[in-house]
Amino acid sequence: MSTTPLHAPVDPSVDHALRLIVTGASTESTCTTDLAAGPWNFDTIPGYGPGSSMGDVIPTGSPRQGELPAAYREAEEAELHDRIRAAKQTLGDRVVILGHFYQREEVVQHADYVGDSFQLATAAKEHPDAKAIVFCGVHFMAETADLLSGPDQAVILPNLAAGCSMADMADIDQVEECWEQLAEVYGPMDVADDEGLVPVIPVTYMNSSAAIKGFVGRHGGIVCTSSNARTVLEWAFARGRRVLFFPDQHLGRNTAKAMGVPLEQMPMWNPRRPLGGSSTADLQDARVILWHGFCSVHRRFTVAQIDQARAEHPGVRVIVHPECPMEVVDAADEAGSTDYIRKAIAAATEPTTFAVGTEINLVRRLAAQYPQHEIFCLDPVVCPCSTMYRIHPGYLAWVLEELVAGRTPNRITVTADVADPARVALERMLAAKPPVTVP
Ligand code: SF4
Secondary structure (H helix, E strand, C coil), X not given: CCCCCCXXXXXCCHHHHHHHHHCCCCCCEECCHHHHCCHXXXXXXXXXXXXXXXXXXXXXXXXXXCCCCHHHXXXXXXXXXXXXXXXXXXXXXXXXXXXXXXXXXXXXXXXXXXXXXXXXXXXXXHCCCCCEEEEECCHXXXXXXXXXXXXXXXXXXXXXXXXXXXXXCCCHHHHHHHHHHHHHHHCCCCXXXXXXXXXXXXEEECCCCHHHHHHHHHCCCEEECCCCHHHHHHHHHCCEEEEEEECCHHHHHHHHHHCCCCHHHCCEECCCCHHHHCCHHHHHHCCEEEEXXXXXXXXXXXXXXXXXXXXXXXXXXXXXXXXXXXXXXXXXXXXXXXXXXXXXXXXXXXXXXXXXXXXXXXXXXXXXXXXXXXXXXXXXXXXXXXXXXXXXXXXXHHHHHHHHCCCCXXXXXXXXXXXXXXXXXXXXXXXXXXXXXXX
């Protein structure tokens, strides 16, 4: 395995890096050479496809993408870019293209906005005239954009197989079942005690399905992002004895630990085991019940990688995302959302070496954007998010040309029964302010 970091300036394209690895022209390594193939090769195969989620189990019934027409599969990169630009020009203000930070460079270059999932969902609101919002990200992000956009706006996901393995780990039926079991332990879930606190406040990370956001909205709960997780937990503790946090155990644990919640009071809820695998006594004592979910991208980062970066680059500044395991966050110099990471690097006034623990597409883009710094991914293996990888310029060209032809492909809609309570949970997040006292 090569441990050569990416020295700035670099070609930010992960696609190009993968091709160089596969042809032997680069000494970098990848988690799978399949990544150099077009994602259409995996659209009809069960599973998340190549990349960081390869080992995860995809739920039955996950959306699959129909076959992408050959004209898009076989086109050269330059031709696809020309077709995208031409279709975008024809559509004008009728379309807005959103690109997540973790998208490949070849897609991001066509985006009107680049950001994290919530920034992008709100960016769509700034274009009330756009009839189509093409969301180059994953399924739950397109759902959130549909929740926040106008009823006449169509949110389009260029490849329906672009889910999110973490979001898929909290299935609505499992969450409903969990809630029923917790009610057997705690009693009626909507009855407050003499201090005005209900037994449990459900909190979901933005990276969850609309169905889960709707569940949370119906049960007095709230949504959080990786930027505001602490504020949201403080909001929840002002209203409930405990928090049920899903789907990402790591964001929940890292945030609650930083607030002083002891690890012993953070039992894990494994949906495949009775009472989530905990005892009644553990659940009674719990402050935060952590759902058994994780991000396969951020789970790849290890303390050994940090030790190696420090040994090879004395003075290196290690910044990781809070979806990383607790030991990694503890060993890093800083932890924060993608927005935090970007701002921290932008704010560095002296040439600095950064080892960054987040998705490779963002890290390579930052390395190219800030050539005065040396910026490399903490994981020496080039291994993008499997589901973000599903969006390729071929799919973007296809959906845009379908729109030009008057058709609306791959529309993502959230039904009103789910959308209404999900919006309530999102609005609570926007209104949340930290209380004066914290637990
Ligand atoms: S990076 Fe992780 S949380 Fe984000 S879409 Fe990929 S699997 Fe989901």
